[in-house]
Amino acid sequence: MESEKILENLEKIGFGRKEAEVFLELIKNPGGNGSQIAKALGYPRTTVYQNLDILQKKGYINSYLDKEITLYETMDINQIFEDYKKEVNNATNFLKEELKKVEVSGKQKQxxxxxxxxxxxxxxxxxxxxxxxxxxxxxxxxxxxxxxxxxxxxxxxxxxxxxxxxxxxxxxxxxxxxxxxxxxxxxxxxxxxxxxxxxxxxxxxxxxxxxxxxxxxxxxxxxxxxxxxxxxxxxxxxxxxxxxxxxxxxxxxxxx
Missing domain, CATH: 3.30.870.10 (Endonuclease Chain A)
Known part of the structure; x- marks a missing residue:
């Protein structure tokens, strides 16, 4: 598995570097807790929990309790990227139309x-x-x-x-x-x-x-x-x- 290329491409679609690393770690080892992920990546637990929170808010991962310990796993990968493609297409179509209407400002025109x-x-x-x-x-x-x-x-x-x-x-x-x-x-x-x-x-x-x-x-x-x-x-x-x-x-x- 080409981990570095995966991380680079996750960054291209909007993941922060540490978000991408936490996300990839959860794909490799689903159901891990914050301490386990921090140990695997060599980051402080506070850093890992911050990025877990970001990923969860974006809808990329889910959490659940097991014996009072919070565990994490990724959402369905196919669904994540299908949703992402729809969002990008919708945003692109919107911007193509709306940016045509934007008034050009500035002292000098071309x-x-x-x-x-x-x-x-x-x-x-x-x-x-x-x-x-x-x-x-x-x-x-x-x-x-x-x-x-x-x-x-x-x-x-x-x-x-x-x-x-x-x-x-x-x-x-x-x-x-x-x-x-x-x-x-x-x-x-x-x-x-x-x-x-x-x-x-x-x-x-x-x-x-x-x-x-x-x-x-x-x-x-x-x-x-x-x-x-x-x-x-x-x-x-x-x-x-x-x-x-x-x-x-x-x-x-x-x-x-």
Whole structure:
């Protein structure tokens, strides 16, 4: 019998070291009393009785009197481990569901790489589905690809604001659109970009100006606020151009 391996595995399922030793001793010599177990293990009787009490409370052993001496024996081993497996399965299933609901706390949220245009589109859909108040977008992606999600936001009365350099009409999707064409960009189909901020709590940035599409998603509030303010500033500058003309950029530069 590989006693050390048995003890190690008992520890893996929650036994303390001395609990495991007392338990194994009772399997080898059932019906022993505290003094006999202490002598066999070389521990003080107080230590053995403490561990016997723990094992009994856990339901792993039973005690009975014989001529006024308390004797101990293990419960049915098969039943012990069947009960243990059920408890572990129940606890695991409970934790899998409940831990999904736990709010992530802390000052810093993680940043996640998005390695393809499809990854970015999938994350964009997820952000739209979770939006509750307002979404800011700067992109030349075709928003009709996200018609289902945008119509849901429209039904809920959630404001969606788009800044773009491309003349595309999205009123049917409930998107508040601001177009700035003063730079006369000639953006080809292969040159795509996106910036999104939802509720100042989640953001996406992505582009493929340097070849393969890549991007970042985060629930970092600082990044979400930066993206929000960037899009707001683009809209504000566009409105200044409409009021004062395209030379407003020179005026702002000189004043600054």
């Amino acid at each position: 940043f996640y790489n998005l390695n393809s245009i499809e990854d970015i589109k999938d994350k964009f859909r997820a952000v739209l589905k979770k939006a509750e108040k307002i979404v800011y977008i700067n992109t030349n992606l075709d928003l009709f690809e996200f018609e289902k999600e945008l119509n849901k936001l429209k039904e809920k009365g959630i404001r969606v604001i788009l800044f773009s350099f491309n003349h595309i009409e999205y009123k049917s999707l409930g998107v508040e659109t601001y177009i700035r064409d003063s730079f006369n960009f000639n953006i080809t189909e292969s040159e795509k970009r996106i910036m999104v901020a939802a509720d100042c709590s989640a953001a996406i940035i992505g582009s493929n100006y340097e070849g393969e599409f890549c991007g970042t998603y985060s629930e970092n509030k600082l990044l979400a606020n930066i993206v929000t303010e960037h899009i707001k500033n683009d809209i504000h500058l566009m409105k200044l151009e409409e009021t004062f003309g395209k030379d407003v950029n020179k005026i702002i530069t000189l004043e600054f």
